[in-house]
Amino acid sequence: MQARQGNTAAATAWLDWQSRQRLLTVNEVADWLQINGWAGNDNEVIRLWQRYRHVMVLPDRAITAAAKSYRNLGQWPQSLALWRMALQRSPNNDDALSGLIMTLSDAGRHGEALHLASTRVQRAPSAAHWGELAWVQNAAGLHEDALASISQAIQRSPQNPQLLRDYSAVLANNRVSRPALTIGRQGELPPAALRQRQSDAAAELVRMAFLPSVTERERFAVADRALASYETLLTRWRADPEAQDDYRRARIDRLGALLARYRMDEVVAEYEDLRRAGDIPAYARLWAASAYLYLRHPDKAEQLYLAVQRDAPQEMRQPEEHSNLFYSMAENGQIAQAQRQANQLSRNAPYYRHLYGSPVPVPNDEWLAAQQLLTQSMLLRDALAQAQRNIERLASTAPGNQGLRIDLADIYLMRGWPHRAEMELKLAEGLGPRNIRLETRQGLVALDLQEWRQADLLADDVMARSPEDSSVQRFERLRRVHHMAELRINASRGIKSDSPVAGAHDTNIDTVLYSPPLADNWRLFSGFAFNQGEFEEGRGINRHVRGGVEFTNRVNWLEAAMSGQNYGRGQKIGARLSGWHDVSDSWRIGASAERLMARTPLRALTNGVTANGAEAYLRWRPSESREWRLALAPGWFSDGNRRFEYRLEAKERLYSSSFLTLDFTPSLSGSHNRRSDVAYYSPRNDAALLPALTLDHLLYRHYQTEWHQEVVAGAGSYWQKGESHGAITTLGYGQRVLWNDVLEARVMVNWDKRPYDGVREQNLSLSFDLNYRF
Known part of the structure; x- marks a missing residue:
């Protein structure tokens, strides 16, 4: 009795002492085996079994005790042999059958264990038998079957603590975690x-x-x-x-x-702290990678995604993880690797997939996700036309897919077609008008179309509903930039110049400061310009102060200004009115009229000659890779001269990639002057044809920060009435920086050589442009 209650030491000591004095009885040996088994002395049980099994015929309880110890020690063959021996002696020994079933399961012989347990539960469906069947099924990985079996056991014995503990374990294996915790507490785990x-x-x-x-308010x-x-x-x-x-x-x-x-900052901080203390499982490293990507650390995100893909590829089974890996590579400047990732996903994802139990294949969502990534890879290579064709094909075959229509509108906007983008988003609106992504894109299109009030309303709405969304934050950033003041500076300095137009050592500075928008559509501005050059007759200086108002609304821009001009001959009052209208995504018409026009040559002003003028232009821009512009500009000089100028210029994209673009930029220009016997350069008739190439090389990019270098080279011909034809040569090199949506600055060195009145003159100058929002 004491041994049954846990006091096994006294009983085992007495039996050990007796075994040295005499031959123990069969029951005493059986007791000794059982008591050591209760005490957990499995090795002692095995020693005693091997000592007495050939000396006497031991009872079933001795055999089962030895079988249990062999099982506890993982010696499956010996344990199974003893269980079968016990069953041969007593076929109805239910405990021996249970031991055999459990040991078969432990040994990995799940088929035999399942057969025996299932047969027994059909013969005698008791709570204990259902529980043991559930245990075997759970060990075999049949977690759903185990849940059904343990439920049968609980129905028959709902208060059994061991069954409750087993029920909790099965629920946990089926990832029914909250009920597993509740049941586990009842079972006193x-x-x-x-x-x-x-x-x-x-x-x-x-x-x-x-x-x-279910609702946006409940998403967190x-x-x-x-x-x-x-x-x-x-x-x-x-x-x-x-x-x-x-x-x-x-x-x-x-x-x-x-x-x-x-709470991405907390994710990263906690991950780094945990990483220093030990290894992190793959699923948690994916969470950290996602946080790094959100916080604009694509290099760290890429490292984590690649490490998980290498060490635990089964964790990269979700399309979202592959998409994040793609974007981390892209944002980290690894364009070639991102392209390979997209191509691999598109090759590996079949168009259809087969669902278990269904003879009919269904479209594969992973195939569509891979196609969308493939489209994004085309955009990374600046292959906008190819990306457009691909997404148009996808959208036409899935008219009910709102995301594809939004993707198509994005490409239209990238190609400079805000009207087409607006129409596409309007079609998508019928599929879900309150979609956050839809409203965000509608807001971006509204900014491009100068629908300022609409953009503000959309930004307020999406920021109130989903301020954590990165695309919403991007839209809000652009909206805030639009509401900033703006400073524009254009300057140039002649380093070496023989030009009769600008003079030697010329300096030109033009600065304009715009106010933040007023009443959505208006901005006030003021500006100052300074021009200086050295001519044969002396130094020419012009100071130009102006102020005015700018008005913008949908597809229209208008600017009116009054100016004061001082060029050494008193103060003159000027005025300017200019504007443009977008007829469509491709066509724009513009015009301006000026009193004391800005194009008046400084040498003319130095000699007391002023001019009024006008300009009209027509621009055709069918896409981002092609643009043509024709401008006509008459001028009326105070000395009686009448000038008419024309200019045709174009841009044709020859090559584009992720980091390089090469454009063919020819121009044809000319003028006609009524008088040529004036102090400033005024040929009766002239014309210039200048084919040129412009190369733009992206040196660095990190989100909204970019660093470019530019090279311009051209060679053409110049004709002036009364003079022989002459060659024009031009070279330019510059660098341009864009930072955080608020700054764009460029410095460029320009050299050109061209004839004036039959004499070829060369000009070397330095130019600087700045556009800053604050």
Whole structure:
């Protein structure tokens, strides 16, 4: 009795002493085996079994005790042999059959174990038999079948603590974590198992936090519940020495809740702290990679994604993970690798997939996701026309897919077609007018079309509903930039010049400051210009102060200004009115009229000659790779001269890639003057044809920060009435920087050589342009 109650030492000591004095009886040997088995002395049980099995015929209880010890020690063949021996003696020994079933399962012989357990439960469907069948099914990985079996056991014995513990384990294996925790508490789980269930329940909330919510207001409700649960668990386990493994696991799983809550800085900080303390599982490294990508650290994100793809490729099974890897490569400047990633995904994803139990194949969402990534890879290579064709094909075959229509509108906007983009988004609006991504793109199109009020309304709406969305933040950033003041500076300095137009050592500065928008459509501005050059008759200086108002609305721009001009002969008052109208995405017409026009040569002003003028132009821009512009500009000089100028210029894209663009930029220009016997350069008739090439090389890009270098080279011909034809040669090199949407600056060195009145003159100058929003 004492041994049954746990006091096994006295009984085993007495039996050991008796075994040295005499031959023990069969029952005494059986007792000795059983008592050592209760004490967990499996090696002693095996020693006694081997000592007495050939000396006497031991009873079934001795055989089962030895079988259990062999099983505990992982010696499956010996254990199975003893269980079968016991069943041969007593075919109705249910405990021996249970031992045989469990040992077969432990040995990995799941088929035999399942057959025996299923046959028995059909013969005698008791709670214990259903429970053991569930145990075997669970060990065989048949978790759903195990759940059905353990449910049968619980129905027959709902208060059995062991069955409740088994029920909790089966629920946990089926990832039904919250009920598993509730049942586990009823079954009085050991502390370690209970902590496991608590961790599983919190992790289940993390998984649910990434699922779409019923309403936008509830999208963070589950994530907040998960974070609250982890706060409680971490506080409880922090100081418990036995719970440190569970404490670390909870910290790791909490990263997912922080990610779902868009607390990206906390995700990164906690990940780095955990990483310093030990290895991080692959699924948590993917969370950290996503946070790094969101925080614009694509280099760290790419490293993590590639490491998981190498070490645990099964974790990269979601299309979202492959998409994030693609974008991390792209944003990190690894365009070739991103292209290979997109091509590989598109090759590996079949158009159809087969669902289990269905004879009819269904379209594969992963194929569509791969095609969309392939389109993005085309955009990275600046192959906009190819990307457009691809997405148009996809959108035409899936008219109910709103995302594809939005993607198509994005490409239209990139190609400079805001009207087409607007129409495409209007079609997409019928599929879900409150879609965040749709409204964001509509806002970007509104900014391009100068629909300022509409853009503000859309920005306010999406920022109120989803301020954590990166595309929404991008839209809000552009809206805020639009509402800033603007400073424009254009300057040039002649280093070496013999030009009769600009003079030697010429200096030109033009500065304009615009106010933030007023009442959506208006801006006030003021400006100052300074021109200086050295001529044969002396130094020419012109100071030009102006102020006015700018008006913009949908597809229209208008600017009116008054100016004061001082060029050494008193103060003159001038005025300017200019504007343009976009007829369509491709066509624009513009015109201007000036009193004291800005194109008046400085040498004319130096000699007391002023001019009024006008200009009209027509621009045709069918796409980003082609643009033609024709301008006609008459001028009326105060000395009686009448000038008429024309200019035809074009841009034809010859080559484009991720980092290089090469454009053919020819121009044809000319003028007619009524008088040529004047102090300033005024040929009776002249014309210039200048074919040129412009190369733009992207040296560095990190989101909205770019650094370019530019090379311009051209060679053409100049004709002037009364003079022989002459060659024109031009070269230019410059660098351009764009920063954070608010700054664009360019410095360029230009050299050209061309004839004036039959004499070829060369000009070397330095130019500087700045556009700054603040």
